[in-house]
Amino acid sequence: MLTLPKKELITFLIFAVVVLSMPVWLIPFGASYPGLLQTFAIFGLFAVGFNILFGLTGYLSFGHAAFLGVGSYTAVWSFKLFTMNPIPAIIFAIIISGVFALLIGFISLRRSGIYFSILTLAFAQMSYNLAYSVLTPVTNGETGLALTMQDPRIIDLAFSERGEALPQVALFGLNMAGYGGFYFAAIILILGYFVAQKIAISPFGMMLKGIKSNQNRMGYTGLNTKPYTLAAFVISGMYAGLAGGLLAVTDPLAGAERMQWTASGEIVLMVVLGGIGTIFGPVLGAWIIKYFANIFSAINENILHNMFSFLPASVQDFLVPLLALFVGEGWELTMGLMFVLVVVFLPGGLMEGYRRIAVRISAMSSKETKSVDKPAQTDKQAGGE
């Protein structure tokens, strides 16, 4: 049950080390602070879950952010109604988003291809629009669902007095706002990664891959594929709900914009950027997109001037305004360019790029060029004139 084949086990162990040591190796990137570390862990988990549906079955959901939002709302309600302990919150988040995913999946999976995508998009947009407006009593609309002094918190208040300040989410005394929250989310990410690995190599995972490569042929064998795809949909919806719950655990506020189509689109971009179908690729894609959004937007002309202070003033005056177009208020431009460049030059995403480099290095060392041929050709085709 808890074993992995040797190759997967090694990947898993490396992944665990990489994740847990993020506070250290992200220092030179300026990304080692609790807020972003938590984001990395949580969106990594979201991407791992999304890949179980998209990467394994090929069904492209354009509405997964809805489950993220449902998970967040559920977790905050759990804080408000019961206790500030994160464990019940994330359990509720998984259950409720799972139910939600079951309903939406059951309907949406009656169609395939882009019709499926639009159905999921429609459900997510309906959830977003309603959460923003008429469902305000449940979601607190635009302002977002937050804790208040008047929350019942029946479990907590049975054991302690109501404090003067708003309570904080804590796992048996460990505060979830700072590094505590990161390690909590990181451990769940590692567990989620393990589960995804298990799924990928299980007979169930094989079945899903079969559906991806040819659903019709699977159908001809007399097998009903829908229970498998629905299971994959619900599992990935639960991952999303768990990620949403963790967002609320590390920062107890749930807003409707988490469910907007742009958020659903973002997770698709993360997975495609990193590499569809690989398990680590989506996580990498999530990290890179979140890194860009947080760090590139923070760079302003001052910081650029400091970075290039070793250059002569005239070069600086030319370079800084030019680069300023791509950072600060222009960070989205950089992001857009990156999407275009990655997909043009690295079909298959970043993991494909990594694989090619690995192949090339091993080819160089063994002087064997055969294995390089194929990727080199696709490279040429993709790059065009």
Add this chain to the structure above:
Amino acid sequence: MSDQKKGVSRRKVIKTGAAGIIGAGVAPMVFTRGAWAQEFRNNPTGSEVTFGLNVPQTGAYADEGADELRAYELAVKHINGEGDGGMLNTMQPLSLQGNGINGKKLAYVTGDTQTKSDAARDSARRMIERDGAIMITGGSSSGVAVAVQSLCQEMGIIFMAGLTHSNDTTGKDKRRYGFRHFFNTHMSGAALAPVLSAEYGNERKAYHLTADYNWGWSQEGSLIDSTEALGWETTAAVRTPLGAGDFSQYITPVLNSGADVLILNHYGRDMVNSLTQAVQFGLRDRQQNGKNFEIVVPLFSRLMAQGAGENIKGILGSTNWNWSLQDAGSQAFVKSFGAEYGFPPSQAAHTCYVQALLYADACQRAGTFYPPEVIRALEGFKFDGMGNGPTEYRAEDHQCFKDVLVVRGNQNPTSEFDLLEVIQEVPRAQVEYDAAIFGGELGPYEVS
């Protein structure tokens, strides 16, 4: 400005190499501001103190955010004693001495709220946790203001709100660590009512189109209260989805509703679109109940007026501040902003500039950056010479009370910025209200 953050030496930049380029400008702060050495979060121990400027740089309010950022950069200069000093020459009472704050030079870091609560909180957390910001300020929507304000309360960092107009910011959702200089929907309603009565009479039937989210409801409620007190009737209040784009299907029912005033509780692009389209549907050419049909836009800004173009002409609304004001404080600010950037500042720029100065001044007065002391210095602080007449930061809800401007879209603008004509400066006494009516609790001074 390029002499800020001298900590980044040339050698360091080269050493960290390609991978570190992104972090190089800011990474040293991670080492210098260890959490263990301070009695409160981000206590500035070096020779600098850092503000976190959290403004929308992408999305619908990017231009407003850019203007806020300009104002902040100007404020930082003035506080550090550079430039012509702007409102430091007019602010009364003034503790700042033009040498930074408490002897420390003022620096700043910036971030993008994207006008989304999550992004705004992410960005604020970066500035607090990584860059060591002592204070967070800025923003262009109430949703973001409330979200960031509650985060700042949890983190024990003071938040000086930028443009936020909903009553909730200093009402239901007020926080001990959050302060708002901008006015709110209640004040807009209170200021507009007498002018509406004088211009349009007391027997009117109003139809509201309201952006379907908290701020819209807040404004709709305030306007209904104040106009019904005049004797107006509310024919209908219809909610429109945020970002509807084409509002025709909401505007046409107004035509045959019997209403003779349309109140647009929209902001930003929603307002630009709905006003443009309402004018196209001929609402302003109509006669209804024997009166001219009128449109009212309770919250105006110059950027919105620019977007709506000619359609804004003659339309009544309220605004926090306008650059055409002739008092010494406004003039000083407009002059130094104009000299720096070549055009006059917006109301968003004004409120942000004032907020930065007020916070800096409070720290100087308190003689410390310790938040509870700075909060006490701001609470109940009375000041003048910052563009809105005598102003008070009310202690009960951290809302500034000051005169409110009622404006009209300029019929004959002399420049592309001369779009709003101030027709009345409604005195503070007329817009004041009891802090208790909106509820909410400020919370504690000390944060664990």
Add this chain to the structure above:
Amino acid sequence: MDAILVQFLNGLDKGGAYALIALGLTLVFGTLGVVNFAHGALFMLGSFCAVAFRKLLLLERIELSETELSPWGTALEIRTPYVNEIFGAYGDVLIDWSVPISILVAIPIMLLIGIAMERGLIKHFYKRPHAEQILVTFGLAIVLGEIIKTIFGANPIPQPMPEVLRGTADIGVLFGMAENAVTYPWWRMIYFLFSLSLIGAVFAFLRFTTFGMVVRAGMADREMVGLLGVDIDRRFTIVFGIAAVVAGLAGVMYTPILPPVNTLGMDFLVLSFVVVVVGGMGSLPGAVAAGFLLGILQSFASLPEVKAIIPGIDQVIIYLVAVVILLVRPRGLLGKSGVMEN
């Protein structure tokens, strides 16, 4: 009755815009097999053709006054529009009619943009997975939006319609109603007629020209047409150019209704996909029918009377209709089987 009539007009007008945007999208999809997330950006670029043209007309010679100061303390600028210097009083007419005239400007520009996009980027993605097409076109849409933001800012830029076309027409009288019972802006009626003629032109082009025949054949069976020795690639490039022109013109004519802004493309993106899918992927008549259907339903769902019965219905109607139609008709209104289903 009058309320129903006017909402119907609103629906037609809205539907015209939806149909125009969806038409190009489904054309590109049907012929090239590309899911183009940058299609909304083409609509946005079209609207900025109008903005740029107007800016060009309004270019002024700026002289700094040596004596007078502006109210914000810098030297006063004295402005003289070049267009008046060149055309005299006709310059004002040009400025007044800038939006309709920019159609002429937008056609070549959008055609070039479309061809450049297809040749430079899209054509490498014909055989790539749809997910990668989405990533690359989405990235392109962001880049285009950001470029426009850098040039024109993020604030909407008003584009007034010609003076004589402002104001409203009394439609109600035509239906025997009282005077002023139903009035409707001239410009919106022009937009509706414009969208109908543009749709008609595209259909006629595809139906009655050899070029159109080849393209339609290519939509049905691309490989077969290729085998027949027809240079299908070059034709597909032109199809992409046409789609760009249609989207761009839809954008130009929409500017008086919706002052253009750099995020316009993203605002219309989701909606246009919903319209296309409800109509049936790759079906041109389907896209048009779905555009008008959704426009009309959205208008009626926004009536206060309807909202009173079902709160928030106007927020979700488009998506609700999409779900219902896709469940009842698996491939949308007029879609063919086997298209984009795997």
